[in-house]
Amino acid sequence: MEILNALVALSNFVLIPAIAYGSQLALGALGVTLIYGILRFSNFAHGDTMAFGAMITVLVTWWMQSHGIHLGPLPTALLALPFGILGCMALVLVTDRAVYRFYREQKAKPVILVIVSMGVMFIMNGLVRFIIGPNDQNFADGTRFLISARDFKKMTGLDEGLAIKTTQALTVVVAVICVALLFWFLNRTRTGKSMRAYSDNEDLALLSGINPERVVMYTWLIVAALATTAGVLYGLDKSFKPFVYFQLLLPIFASAIVGGLGSPLGAIAGGFVIAFSEVTVTYAWKKVLGYLAPEGMSPDGLLQLLSTDYKFAVSFVILLIVLLFKPTGLFKGKAV
Amino acid sequence: MTETVKNTALFLGVAVLVVITGFMQSWNSAILIVNMGLISAIMAIGVNLQWGFAGLFNVGVMGFVALGGLAVVLVAEPLSPEAWSAGGFGIVLALLLGAATVVAAVLVSRHMPKGRGRNLAMLAVLVLGFVLYRAVFDPNVMAVEAINPAAAGNIGGLGLPVLLAWPAGGLLAAGAAWLIGKTALGLRSDYLAIATLGIAEIIIAVMKNEDWLARGVKNVIGLPRPVPYEIDLQNDAGFVESAASLGIDPVTASTLYVKLGYSVLFMVVLLVLLWMAQMALKSPWGRMMRAIRDNEVAAEAMGKDVTRRHLQIFVLGSAVCGIAGAMMTTLDGQLTPGTYQPLRFTFLIWVMVIVGGSGNNFGAVLGAMLIWFLWVQVEPLGLFLMQVITSGMAEGSALKSHLIDSAAHMRLLTMGIILLLVLRFSPRGLIPEK
Secondary structure, X not given: OHHHHHHHHHHHHHHHHHHHHHHHHHHHHHHHHHHHHHOOOOOOOHHHHHHHHHHHHHHHHHHHHHOOOOEOOEOOHHHHHHHHHHHHHHHHHHHHHHHHHHHHHHOOOHHHHHHHHHHHHHHHHHHHHHHHOOOOEOOOOOOXXXXXXXXXXXXXXXXXXXXXEHHHHHHHHHHHHHHHHHHHHHHXXXXXXXXXXXXXXXXHHHHOOOOHHHHHHHHHHHHHHHHHHHHHHHHHHOOEOHHHHHHHHHHHHHHHXXXXXXXXXXXXXXXXXXXXXXXXXXXXXXXXXXXXXXXXOOOOOOOEOOOHHHHHHHHHHHHHHHHHHOOOOOOOOOOO | OOHHHHHHHHHHHHHHHHHHHHHHOOHHHHHHHHHHHHHHHHHHHHHHHHHHHOOOXXXXXXXXXXXXXXXXXXXXXXXXXXXXXXXXXXXXXXXXXXXXXXXXXXXXXXXXXXXXXXHHHHHHHHHHHHHHHHXXXXXXXXXXXXXXXXXXXXXXXXXXXXXXXXXXXXHHHHHHHHHHHHHHOOOOHHHHHHHHHHHHHHHHHXXXXXXXXXXXXXXXXXXXXXXXXHHHHHOOHHHHHHHHHHOOOHHHXXXXXXXXXXXXXXXXXXXXXXXXXXXXXXXXXXXXXXXXXXXXXXXXXXXXXXXXXXHHHHHHHHHHHHHHHHHHHHHHOOEOHHHOOHHHHHHHHHHHHHHHOOOOHHHHHHHHHHHHHHHHHHHHHHHHHHHHHHOOOOOOOHHHHHHHHHHHHHHHHHHHHHHHHHHHHOOXXXXXXX
16 A cells, blocks of 8 residues: 555656656757757757747637637647647748848858857747736646546545646647657658758758758748647646746757757657656655655655756756767767 | 047947937936946956857856856855854865765776776765765754844855955856866867856856855845945035035935946956956967867867867856956845846847957957947837837727837847847957957
C-alpha cells in the first residue's frame, strides 16, 4: 500500500507535470532546431513567435466563446488553434520576406542573423503587448480534470490522490500527433526529403535542383504551426502571459542544444530531459520518501534540492554538462 | 564634411534633443535622461569591448549589471554585527564548503584514471559535499533571516562610502565573468549566447531568492548617497539664498543640484573609461584583439593565445558593465532585483551598440545616449500619436481606450524597428569602426 501511495504521489507531482511540460518544450525545441538546420541560425524570436500564435488563438477563442461555440468537455482553444496557426504563418512569412531574405541573399554570417532575430524579437514582443497587453489572460474552458484527486481516492481507496488535468492529457495527445505528422512529412514526402537534404548538405541539394526559397518557406510554415501549437498548449496548461514565453526561450534552447541542434529527434529527447530534471530537482521529496521510509524514519525537512525559482539553473547546468562532455548534443547535431 | 565634423554634429544633435526636453517638459527629466544615458553609455562601452573589439556574443549583460547593484548593498549598507554573530560566518563557511566540493570534484576528475571508479568517486564527492553544504547553510540562513525580517534579515554591508562600491561592483562582475568565461568561452558563438543568457537569469534568480544576501524581492531601500539629500539643501540657508539669486525656487533648485551632482560623477567615470577604451583600441593589444576577431585561425597561427585573450576581454567588458550597474543602483538609491529584465538590460544595450557602431567607442556612447533618449521619449510620443489617431473616434469606445492604453508598449516595437533599419541600411552604425 505504502509503495502504491508513493508511486501515485510521484506520478501526480513529478511524472505527469514533467511529461506535459516536456511535450511543450519538445514542440518548441523542434521549431528552434528546424530553423537552425535549414536557415542556420539560432532564432531568438522563437519565444515571441509562440506568444504571437497563442495570442491569435486566444483572441479567436474569446470570439468563439462569445458566440456560444464550444467543444463540450474539450477546450474551445482547439477549434481556434488552426486560425492561430494561419495567423502565425502569415507573420513569419512576412518577416522572412521583409527581414531575413535580404541577409540570406547576402550570405551573412550566422551571428548577424542572430542579431537580426533580436530585432524581430523586439518587434513581435511589442506587437503582442500592444494587441493583448502584458497581463495574464485566461482562455481555458471545458472540463478541468480528466480524473480529479477525490475521484481517484474513492476509486482506489488509496490515501494519495492522482489528478490528471484535461490540458495535460491534451498536451501529450496533441504533441504526439504533431510529432508523428512532422516525421511523416520529413521522411515520406518529397518536400520533406528535400528539406532534409538541404539541411544535410546545402551545396549538393542546390546541385540536385532543390529550390532553396521553397524549402525555406515550408520550414517557416512548419515552424509557425509547431510554435503556435506549443504556445497554445503551454497557455492552456499554465496561463497565457506574453513575458513567460520570452522566458521559455532558455529551456527551449537548452532542449534543442542538449538534443543536438538540427536534429528533430534530439529536440524531443532534449525537451524531456530538461523537463524531467527541472521537475525532479525542484520537487520536495518529503511526501514520497515519507511513504517509502520505514516507520518512524520519515524525513524532517522538505527534501527539496533547489527551490522552484532555480529551475532555470537546472536547465542551464544540464546544458553546460552536455556541451562540455558531448559538444554536439546527445543526437549528433550540426555545427555551423 | 569630414568625419570629425560629422561625429561632433551627431553628438550635438543628441544634446539638442536633451535641451528641447528641458524646455518642453522639465529640466529634471532632461537631466534624468542624461544621467541614465551616461550609465547606459558605460554599459555600451563594456559590450563594445566584448563584441566590437573581440567579437564575443555576450547576452548576459543584465547579470553583470545586477551584480554591480549587489555590490552597492554589500559595500555601502551599515554593518550588521548581529547578523554576523547569528549566522553570517556560518553562511560563509557553508559557501566555502560548497566551493571546496567543486574543487574536490575537479581534482578527482583530473587525477583519477578514466572509468567507472572515477565517476562513482565524483558522484560521492558531489553528493557528500552537497549534503554537508546544506546542513551548514540552512540553519545559518534561517538565523540571519529571522533578525528583524520586516526591515533587515540580511547580512548587511561593510559600511564603507558608496563610491567605493563602484569599483567593487566591477570586481564582483569581473570575478563572476572569470568563472563563466572559464567554462563557457570555448563554446561556439550561438552556444555562448545561450550560456550567457542563462547565467544572467541565474544571477537574477539568486538575487531574488537569497534573502540573507540582499533581502531578495523585499528590496533594499535607502542606500547611502554620494551627493547631499534634497531636504538638507532646502534647510541650508546659504543654498536657498543662492537659489533665490538665480531665480529658481529652492525645491526645484535642490533636485537639480542633486541630479547635476550625479551627472558630474557619472561623466568623470565615463570619460575615464572612454579614454582607457580608446587607448586600448589603439594599442598593440587592441590590434591583436581585432586580428583575433577577424580571423581566429590566422591569429592562432601567429602564436596568439586566443582563449586567454577572449577570457581577458570578457572579464574586462563584464567589469565595465558591473561598474555601470553599481552606479545605476546608487542613482536609484535602492536595489530591486525584480526589475531586472533582459529586454531592458541586455538587449537594449545591444541595440545601443549596434546603432552607434560596433567597434567604435564613441559610436557606443552616442548610440547609448540616443537610444536611451528614444526609450524614454517614445512613450509620451506614442501616447500623443495615439491621441491624434483616435481623436476622431467616439468618446468611450473600446478601441480608443485600448489604443491609448497600449501606447506604452510602442517602445519595444520602435526599438525593434530601429535595430532592423540600422542593420539593413547602415550595418556599421552611426559612427563606423575606422
